[in-house]
Structures are given as C-alpha cells and as structure tokens.
Ligand SMILES: Nc1ncnc2c1ncn2[C@@H]1O[C@H](COP(=O)(O)OP(=O)(O)OP(=O)(O)O)[C@@H](O)[C@H]1O
C-alpha cells in the first residue's frame with residue numbers, strides 16, 4: 001500500500017517506478033455513430049486490483065474490453081487516442097492481437113465454460129498455443145486449478161463435463177482456464193454478479209490472492225465489493241472517467257460531486 | 269360467463285378436429301403398411317437380399333440395389349457434408365451480414381424446396397452431358413449431393429447458430445484465432461445438430477427415385493459398381509421397375525423391396541433421433 005497515500009499530482013513519476021502496466025491516453029470509442037467512451041485517461045498499476053464502477057451503460061465493459069481488444073470483433077467500432085500496454089500501443093504495434101490476449105486474459109460476467117470436461121477446459125489455452133505433452137498439460141491444469149482455489153473440489157472429477165459444476169465452481173474453472181495461459185493481466189467483467197453470496201466471497205478471496213502475481217482490472221456493480229477488494233477505483237459516468245484514485249480515498253473523500261452522489265446512492 | 273363457455277366449447281371442438289385429422293393420417297399409414305407387409309413379407313428372405321435382378325420373380329433379388337444405394341451413400345455423404353458444412357460455416361461465421369448474404373440465405377432455403385426432378389435435370393445437363401460422365405455412379409452421386417446440399421446447409425447453419433456466443437468469446441479472449449475457435453469449439457458443439465440434419469438428408473437421398481431415373485440409373489444391373497464410372501442401380505430404382513411390371517407376382521417382390529427400404533429409413537431416422545436426444549440439453 002505504498003502508493004496509497006500518494007497525491008494525484010505526483011502520481012505521474014511514482015507510477016513510472018511502480019510501473020503502470022496499461023496507460024490509456026485520450027481514448028474515445030464509437031459504436032457506429034454512438035460514442036461510448038469520451039477522452040479517458042487512465043493508468044492501471046501493476047500487481048494491483050483496479051475496480052471500475054459506475055451506473056449501467058456508462059461504458060465500463062466497453063473500456064474493459066478495449067484492453068484485450070475484444071471490441072475488435074464488433075462491426076462498426078472506431079477508436080481514437082491510444083492504449084499503451086507495457087509501453088506499446090496495442091492498436092498500432094506489430095504484435096498480433098492473439099498475443100495480446102494471451103497476456104491479457106478475461107473472465108466474463110456469466111460463467112462460460114466450454115462444453116468439454118473440466119480438464120479440457122483448463123487445457124484449452126495451452127493446447128491452442130501448441131503444448132501437446134500430456135505431462136506438461138497435467139501440470140498446468142493442476143496448478144491452474146489450485147491457483148483458482150478449486151482443485152480440491154474437482155480433482156477427482158477432472159473428466160466430467162464442466163457443466164456438471166455449480167455456477168460458482170464454473171466461474172472458478174473459468175478463472176483457472178484463464179490462469180492456464182499465464183497472463184500478466186486478468187480482466188474481470190462483473191465476475192460475481194451471477195453468483196450467490198458464498199461463491200461470491202470465495203471468488204473475492206481468490207481475487208485478492210491473485211493480486212500477488214497478476215494485475216487485475218475488475219468491473220463491478222457492487223460498490224462494497226469494489227471497496228472490499230480493490231486498491232484503486234475508477235468511477236465512470238456517461239462514457240467519461242470522472243474520478244480515479246485510491247479506493248479508500250474515493251469512498252471516504254471523493255473529490256467530484258458526481259462521485260459522491262453515486263457512492264452515497266443518490267443516483268445510478 | 270357465456271364468453272367463457274364459448275371459449276371452452278371452441279377449445280373442445282378444435283381438439284376433436286385435430287384428433288380426427290390425426291386419425292385419418294394414421295389410418296392411411298396403417299393401411300399402406302399393412303398392404304406392403306402382407307404382400308412383401310412372404311417374399312422377404314435371405315435369397316432376396318443376395319440375388320441380382322432376374323426375369324423370374326422367385327429368382328429376383330435386391331442385392332444390386334442395396335449395394336448401389338450403399339455406394340451412392342458412400343459418395344454422397346462425404347461430398348454433401350463437406351460442402352454443406354463449409355457453406356454453413358462461411359455463412360454463419362465469416363460472411364458479412366449484408367443484403368447479398370441474405371439473398372444467398374433465402375435462396376439456399378428456397379433450393380431446399382425445389383422438386384427433386386429439377387435436380388435430376390440439372391444433373392443430366394451438367395454431369396451427364398457437359399462433364400461427359402454419362403450414366404455413371406459418379407454422375408448419380410453428384411446429382412443426389414446437390415439435391416440434399418441445401419437441407420444440410422440449413423440444418424448445419426441452425427446447429428452452428430445454436431452454439432452460444434459466450435463460448436466463442438471465451439475462446440477468442442484466450443488468444444485463439446477464429447479458425448481455432450471454429451475448429452475446436454464451434455464445430456464440436458454443433459456436430460450433433462449437423463449429424464442429425466445430415467442423416468435425415470441422406471435418408472431422403474436414399475429414397476429418392478426421380479432424379480436417379482433421369483441421370484440414368486439402370487434397373488438391369490448384374491454387378492456391383494467397381495469404379496466411379498460404373499453403371500449402377502439403387503433400391504428405389506429396382507422397386508420402381510418391379511412395380512411397373514404387369515404380373516401380380518412382381519408387386520409382391522416390390523413389396524419386399526419396400527420393406528427393406530423402409531427398415532433402412534427407419535434405422536437412419538432412429539439414429540438421428542438418438543443422436544439428437546443424447547446431446548440435447550447441453551446448454
Ligand atoms: N455491441 C454494441 N453495439 C452498440 N452499442 C453498444 C454495444 N455495446 C455497448 N454499447 C453501448 O455503449 C454504451 C456502454 O455500454 P457498456 O456495455 O460498456 O456499459 P456498462 O457500463 O458495462 O453497463 P452495464 O453495467 O449495464 O454492464 C451503452 O450506451 C451501450 O448501449
């Protein structure tokens with residue numbers, strides 16, 4: 001928590017040292033003629049949990065999906081400005097988009113395992129990237145499932161279809177599947193909104209643990225969740241980034257009136 | 269109150285109308301099956317399945333027809349499924365959703381409803397004459413492949429569309445290419461639907477007669493095909509030939525042939541239903 005108390009103004013230099021892994025600059029995004037993101041500037045710190053909050057439709061998912069270029073698949077999407085990942089513009093450098101996505105993994109709102117066995121789900125990523133040796137795969141699968149805190153629950157049924165698991169278990173298998181490609185960043189779009197409270201708290205615990213090895217960006221509707229798990233919080237409204245600062249600060253002492261209105265539940 | 273009564277009476281009336289309609293269909297079907305069974309069963313035996321066509325009813329058999337249909341299937345299945353599934357994949361996964369794609373889409377659906385004899389004429393023009401295949405096995409197989417292609421395309425498209433977008437996204441988000449996603453995720457998930465549709469389409473091909481007559485399947489065949497350019501026959505061709513003979517005895521032989529054909533069709537349809545049920549409710 002060394003950055004926690006550092007003021008916004010000096011953050012620029014500090015961030016260099018603490019290496020922000022993503023640097024979004026003057027970023028705009030349009031769906032056809034509809035602008036969804038307006039001039040966002042945001043630096044996402046490495047090995048921290050960054051939460052993105054804001055009312056429905058404000059562009060949280062859009063911003064998140066920009067980071068691994070999942071918006072590319074939607075016809076009619078246009079962008080301007082830049083998104084630097086490890087000092088490379090993800091839209092302009094020669095690195096292939098597939099490579100970016102192996103470094104920036106994603107966990108979706110609804111658990112979406114493949115209609116395959118638990119093992120094949122987790123082994124999918126390594127396999128598409130060319131790993132064939134059974135022993136290597138076995139090891140990756142075990143480590144990933146352990147990393148997602150679900151190994152003990154599934155180790156005796158790795159060959160069962162992933163659909164036979166509960167929603168919360170499925171989501172942790174999806175997290176394991178994401179860990180198996182050894183990403184640096186994990187994007188999570190409301191990963192617990194489809195889950196019951198117990199599964200939710202399990203996944204929150206897991207996310208906090210993952211922080212040691214991964215940078216996590218999490219979109220959430222649940223402000224308590226953002227407050228509980230994140231180091232930094234970004235508040236978005238109507239496609240704009242209103243405020244971005246340390247989570248404690250944002251919730252205890254918001255600078256912007258709109259942030260205050262939102263976190264005190266006056267709108268949204 | 270009276271309104272309610274009217275609705276209930278109407279409800280009852282329609283129920284009886286539907287039951288009546290269904291009974292008519294069932295009665296017609298039973299009469300047909302009874303007639304075929306009573307005429308054909310007596311002539312159905314191992315020899316009937318093993319013998320070639322012959323000028324005498326008690327020497328005539330369906331062997332050439334069965335083998336001809338089998339060889340046709342062995343060609344039609346790979347040709348039509350490969351082309352059909354590729355087309356469906358292109359339309360669903362790659363083609364831009366514009367006017368042109370919709371135009372193609374509508375016409376594929378229309379083609380599925382074109383009478384089979386038209387495909388026969390198409391086959392005659394293209395494969396028999398233009399490509400100079402003549403009245404050969406490959407000309408027949410290509411013609412039949414065209415005939416069932418639209419059905420396979422439409423069924424495969426439905427199966428592919430049924431694969432949830434979420435799992436495509438999950439795969440893409442892990443750095444898989446589009447092709448890897450299609451090959452490893454979409455196709456395996458769609459295969460039960462594709463298989464079901466393809467088997468039903470093939471079972472249509474196995475019973476079709478008109479196009480085969482036009483592209484020159486022959487009735488008097490005493491060998492099984494040994495190359496793509498062999499002369500050939502098929503089960504429905506044999507049966508049609510027998511039914512058009514004047515002596516009553518031949519009708520019984522035809523009945524026996526129909527029973528064999530029906531059993532094969534029922535088997536294929538059961539396999540299709542079995543596959544569908546086995547893989548249903550996965551999402
Ligand atoms: N595929 C799309 N095509 C066109 N417009 C879109 C698309 N996806 C999102 N939008 C629009 O972009 C804006 C931002 O959407 P986005 O999904 O990013 O919001 P969100 O903050 O994630 O909302 P929620 O909290 O409901 O998930 C919305 O106005 C939405 O209608």
Ligand SMILES: [Mg+2]
Nearest residue numbers: 060061062189
């Ligand atoms: Mg969203």
